Amino acid sequence: MQLNKNNNISAALSRASLILLAAPIANNANAADINFSQNEYSASAMIYIEENRVRVNEDVIQIKNEISDDEFVTATLIYDVMSGPSPSGAPITPVVQTITTPSGNQKTISAGDEPTYGFLDSRVALLANWAKPLSNDLKITSNASFSSEYDYISSGGGVTFSKETNQKHTTLSSGLALTYDSIKSVGGTPEGLNSLDLKKQKSTEGKTAVDWLFGVTQVVNRHSLMQLNYTLGYSSGYQSDPYKIIAFLDAASKTPVAINPYYYEKRPDTRLSHVLYLKYIHDFSGDVFNAVYRFFKDDWGISSHTLDFRYTFLFKKQRKLQLHARYYNQQRANFYHYALYNSAGTGINNRDVIANSAVGNDSLSAELDFASADHRLGDLETYTIGVKFQTTLSYKETLLDVRFDHFRQQDKSKRFTELRGWIAQIAAKLPF
Amino acid sequence: MGFRNLTSVVQLLQISRKIKKTKKAKKIMKSVTALILFTVFFATTTACTTLKPWERDILAREDMQLTADEMITLMDDQIYYSKEAAHGGPGIGGGGCGCN
Numbered sequence: 001m002q003l004n005k006n007n008n009i010s011a012a013l014s015r016a017s018l019i020l021l022a023a024p025i026a027n028n029a030n031a032a033d034i035n036f037s038q039n040e041y042s043a044s045a046m047i048y049i050e051e052n053r054v055r056v057n058e059d060v061i062q063i064k065n066e067i068s069d070d071e072f073v074t075a076t077l078i079y080d081v082m083s084g085p086s087p088s089g090a091p092i093t094p095v096v097q098t099i100t101t102p103s104g105n106q107k108t109i110s111a112g113d114e115p116t117y118g119f120l121d122s123r124v125a126l127l128a129n130w131a132k133p134l135s136n137d138l139k140i141t142s143n144a145s146f147s148s149e150y151d152y153i154s155s156g157g158g159v160t161f162s163k164e165t166n167q168k169h170t171t172l173s174s175g176l177a178l179t180y181d182s183i184k185s186v187g188g189t190p191e192g193l194n195s196l197d198l199k200k201q202k203s204t205e206g207k208t209a210v211d212w213l214f215g216v217t218q219v220v221n222r223h224s225l226m227q228l229n230y231t232l233g234y235s236s237g238y239q240s241d242p243y244k245i246i247a248f249l250d251a252a253s254k255t256p257v258a259i260n261p262y263y264y265e266k267r268p269d270t271r272l273s274h275v276l277y278l279k280y281i282h283d284f285s286g287d288v289f290n291a292v293y294r295f296f297k298d299d300w301g302i303s304s305h306t307l308d309f310r311y312t313f314l315f316k317k318q319r320k321l322q323l324h325a326r327y328y329n330q331q332r333a334n335f336y337h338y339a340l341y342n343s344a345g346t347g348i349n350n351r352d353v354i355a356n357s358a359v360g361n362d363s364l365s366a367e368l369d370f371a372s373a374d375h376r377l378g379d380l381e382t383y384t385i386g387v388k389f390q391t392t393l394s395y396k397e398t399l400l401d402v403r404f405d406h407f408r409q410q411d412k413s414k415r416f417t418e419l420r421g422w423i424a425q426i427a428a429k430l431p432f
Numbered sequence: 433m434g435f436r437n438l439t440s441v442v443q444l445l446q447i448s449r450k451i452k453k454t455k456k457a458k459k460i461m462k463s464v465t466a467l468i469l470f471t472v473f474f475a476t477t478t479a480c481t482t483l484k485p486w487e488r489d490i491l492a493r494e495d496m497q498l499t500a501d502e503m504i505t506l507m508d509d510q511i512y513y514s515k516e517a518a519h520g521g522p523g524i525g526g527g528g529c530g531c532n
Contacts, residue, residue: 044503048511058510060503076506123529143525158525169480177524211524217498221481222490227498231520277521279498283490290500296518304518312495320495328516377517388504403504409515423511427503 040064044427051420053116054084070139071132078125078147085116089244089265089373091339091415095255099262100196102187102243114417117243123149137164141175151242153182160213173215173229181207185242192240192266193364193371205238224282233273233298240267246337246373248359251345259360265372267335273298286314301334302377317392324386324405333377335370338415379412386423399429498522 041063048056058080065073090099090109097109101117109115125147133139139162147154160175183189188201215229244265248257256262276295281288294306305328312322341348342356354367364371386405393400405423410416483491494500505522510529513519 042503044507046507048507056511058507060506062503078506125529145525147529149529152529154529156525160524167482169482175524179525211520213524219480219483219491222483222487225491225496225498229521229523231524233520273520275518275520279522281496281498283493283496288495292521294518294521296520298517300517302517304516306518306521310501328512328518330517333517376515380516382512382516388501401501401504405508419515421511421515423507425504425507429503 039066039432041430041432042428044425046423046425049422050084052085052417053419054082054086056080056082069133072130074127074129074131076125076127076129078127079123081120081122083118083120085118086243087375087416088115088117089375090115090247090262091249091373093247093249093255097256099245102185104187119243121149121151123147137168138162143177145179151183151185153184155180156209158211169219171215171217173213173217175213177211177213179209179211181209181237183207183238183242189238189242190264192264193368194264195260195362196245196262196264197260198362207235207237207239209233209235223284224280226281227277227279229275229277231273231275231277233271233275235271236269239269239271240265240372241374244372244374246371247339248364249339249341251341251343251348251353257342257359260362263364263371265374266368266370267333267372268300268370271298271300288312288314300377302331304328304330319392320388320390322388322390322403324384324388324403326382326384326386326407328380328382330378330380332379333372335368335372336375336377337371337373338378338413339373340364340368340371375411375416380409381412382407382409384408396431398431401425401427 042060043062044058044060046056046058046060048054048058058078060076060078062074062076067073088099090097092112092114095111097115099107099109099115101107107115107117125145127143127145129141129143131139131141141160141162142158143160144157145155156177156179158175158177160173162171162173164171182204183206184204188203189205190201211231211233213229213231215227217225217227220226242264245262246265248261248263249255250257274297278293280291282290288311290308290310290312292306292308294308295304296306297303306326307328308324308326310322310324312320314320337352338349339352341353342359344350344353354364358364358367361367384405384407386403388401388403390399390401392398403423403425407421407423409419409421490496499505509519514529
């Protein structure tokens with residue numbers, strides 16, 4: 001007991017001296033960037049379950065090591081397994097639908113059911129981060145990432161510079177990141193707006209993305225801190241989802257047309273996005289309030305608002321209880337359609353109507369530039385509530401987190417089944 | 433300093449009302465909105481307290497860091513990236529995925 005007390009005092013004094021020496025302001029550059037002079041092992045296991053849909057098991061191991069004064073290297077290994085049915089993009093209809101799956105099989109969907117494709121995939125990702133002070137008030141953070149799935153490989157890297165000014169009350173950050181993704185989907189990567197039955201396959205497609213970030217972090221007072229980030233993103237290449245389709249329906253019966261009723265979706269080759277991100281953290285004598293507002297807008301017509309609040313109650317023996325609430329509101333992409341129709345009719349938006357003469361065509365390229373029925377590009381809302389419990393174990397002051405989150409997502413027109421998901425996660429951080 | 437910034441915000445709002453809603457004007461409005469947000473941010477922060485190094489004890493706490501709850505953030509970012517069209521904000525880099 002006495003030994004534990006001494007250890008606690010020693011750790012507290014060590015941390016206090018570091019505070020005086022470094023007087024750090026948290027840096028916003030990367031998730032792996034925490035300024036404590038402390039080597040750590042971290043591990044996490046998560047289960048994510050959607051009702052009647054996807055299930056994901058994800059494990060993470062991370063090592064953070066101080067290789068010289070204030071110079072940190074962090075390596076993170078992620079492994080996840082994903083499985084379950086995912087929406088295809090075809091709508092719910094009052095008749096039985098028969099759709100060709102990406103692997104070439106025929107799948108029958110009952111009347112009134114949402115068409116989905118089943119999938120099973122695993123992913124391995126490796127993230128590396130290197131933070132190094134260049135002078136008393138200037139720091140460089142470099143990161144590299146690699147992620148591999150059966151049909152998707154992503155690799156990238158970036159550099160962020162952070163400069164402290166105003167007696168270390170203000171931190172200015174600017175960074176650039178580049179990502180290259182390679183897509184090789186099951187059954188070949190399809191050409192957009194071609195009929196499923198006349199699939200034209202390409203072996204591999206690619207996408208390049210560049211993100212530029214400018215951020216300001218400001219100490220407001222002894223108890224609070226603010227951060228404002230602006231990110232400009234540009235991506236070029238294959239941006240469609242090779243597994244998503246769009247249906248061509250008869251306006252009178254609201255059922256798929258007789259010939260070529262399903263087409264592959266097609267999204268623009270380029271995307272320009274703007275993100276404003278505002279974060280505020282406030283201490284209430286040990287309790288911590290954390291608020292985030294994010295505004296996103298891109299040249300596909302998508303705009304969204306995200307609000308995220310966390311309030312952490314501090315109890316005795318450094319035990320903490322955190323309540324979490326999140327709200328997300330999205331406005332659809334210009335080329336999003338619930339389905340395409342051969343003429344106008346009751347309950348049909350004019351923007352979804354194309355010429356009746358197009359019925360049976362192998363391709364809809366003459367009628368449309370782009371089209372997607374992926375409802376992640378539609379008008380939607382997401383609500384999340386959650387709770388987290390944190391305790392400090394006696395063994396080397398290991399931090400243990402357990403959390404549960406529940407979210408619900410619904411398209412605003414309520415044409416699809418509400419998506420309900422649960423997240424359970426346990427995470428530990430062990431100093432060494 | 434803060435008062436001057438707030439005056440600028442009011443002036444910007446007055447100007448914005450006079451602009452007709454043409455395509456060009458909409459672009460200008462977007463820039464103005466962004467500028468207002470930045471101005472409000474700095475107007476509120478220019479009145480900040482100046483702290484001595486020994487007064488940074490609370491801000492140096494781990495739960496007061498912008499990157500606290502890193503493992504949870506890592507998972508949440510991936511989940512919402514695969515369920516919503518918007519992404520990014522707190523930082524850059526980290527890699528992509530073909531999330532379904």
